[in-house]
Amino acid sequence: MGRLDGKVALITGIASGIGRAAAMLFTAEGAQVFGVDRDEPTGQALAAALQADGRSFHFFAADLANESACVQVVEQCCAVYGRIDVLYNNAGIALIEPFGSTDAAMLERVMAVNFKSVFYLCQQAIPQMQRQGSGVVINTASELAIVAQPLYTAYCASKGAVLSLTRALALEYAKDNIRINALCPGPIATPMLQSEFDQADDPAQAKAEGIATMPIGRLGDPVEIAQVALFLASDAPALMHGAALVVDGGKTIF
Numbered sequence: 601m602g603r604l605d606g607k608v609a610l611i612t613g614i615a616s617g618i619g620r621a622a623a624m625l626f627t628a629e630g631a632q633v634f635g636v637d638r639d640e641p642t643g644q645a646l647a648a649a650l651q652a653d654g655r656s657f658h659f660f661a662a663d664l665a666n667e668s669a670c671v672q673v674v675e676q677c678c679a680v681y682g683r684i685d686v687l688y689n690n691a692g693i694a695l696i697e698p699f700g701s702t703d704a705a706m707l708e709r710v711m712a713v714n715f716k717s718v719f720y721l722c723q724q725a726i727p728q729m730q731r732q733g734s735g736v737v738i739n740t741a742s743e744l745a746i747v748a749q750p751l752y753t754a755y756c757a758s759k760g761a762v763l764s765l766t767r768a769l770a771l772e773y774a775k776d777n778i779r780i781n782a783l784c785p786g787p788i789a790t791p792m793l794q795s796e797f798d799q800a801d802d803p804a805q806a807k808a809e810g811i812a813t814m815p816i817g818r819l820g821d822p823v824e825i826a827q828v829a830l831f832l833a834s835d836a837p838a839l840m841h842g843a844a845l846v847v848d849g850g851k852t853i854f
């Protein structure tokens with residue numbers, strides 16, 4: 601008996617980091633997963649590995665930075681699996697840039713991937729959940745939707761927008777038995793975070809400084825976020841609507 605038996609989960613950003621961990625955990629818990637990423641070779645390889653293990657996983661390649669791709673993603677998920685029980689918006693990108701040199705193209709890219717894709721995927725998937733009579737949406741914000749960090753202005757703004765969107769949607773659709781919550785990870789050891797360290801003059805020192813902000817004395821593991829997403833996706837948190845789940849090893853209370 602898996603905790604997601606019989607459920608169809610659409611997960612974005614499955615080729616790396618937290619999304620990859622979630623695809624592996626959700627399929628292990630019995631979900632049929634429709635996984636989306638712009639990285640086609642890695643997504644296909646993950647699909648082959650999971651299918652060889654007898655799990656139900658369908659990969660769809662898409663760049664979520666445009667609305668038409670988001671429309672296609674939901675259409676294709678419904679075409680393959682016939683429903684969407686869980687929409688887990690996980691795909692995202694980082695931007696480390698001084699505010700003054702954050703140009704229009706950088707701002708547009710961060711907002712398109714981190715915020716607008718969440719907006720459009722919710723807009724497409726929620727009517728399907730209404731027809732089904734239930735659904736769960738998990739939107740990935742960040743600890744940086746709650747606290748701030750210099751050089752992350754556009755990223756912070758994009759994640760703050762995800763959190764506000766989540767709360768507004770949760771209110772609008774609670775009556776339809778659709779639970780919409782935000783997940784706010786702290787520093788998690790993924791390729792995204794490593795590439796942020798690598799942009800520093802001294803990457804090893806940047807990593808040590810990152811770890812020093814963590815009361816637990818280490819970075820988070822992607823599966824530790826996937827486990828919380830699994831809880832949100834399951835039937836257990838029936839009363840949770842519009843919550844911001846901070847999962848950060850205590851960083852934001854430090």
Ligand code: NAD
Pocket residue numbers: 612613614615616617618619636637638639662663664665690691692693694713740741742743784785786787788789790791792793
């Ligand atoms: P990651 O870079 O390891 O993985 C992100 C995945 O999203 C990649 O496979 C990438 O190809 C995909 N992706 C990016 N842009 C895309 C697009 N336009 N279309 C389709 N796919 C796209 O990152 P991660 O660390 O696993 O982060 C996952 C989520 O968690 C992100 O939303 C990130 O902002 C958030 N987050 C991460 C951390 C952290 O410390 N790692 C902290 C807080 C929040």
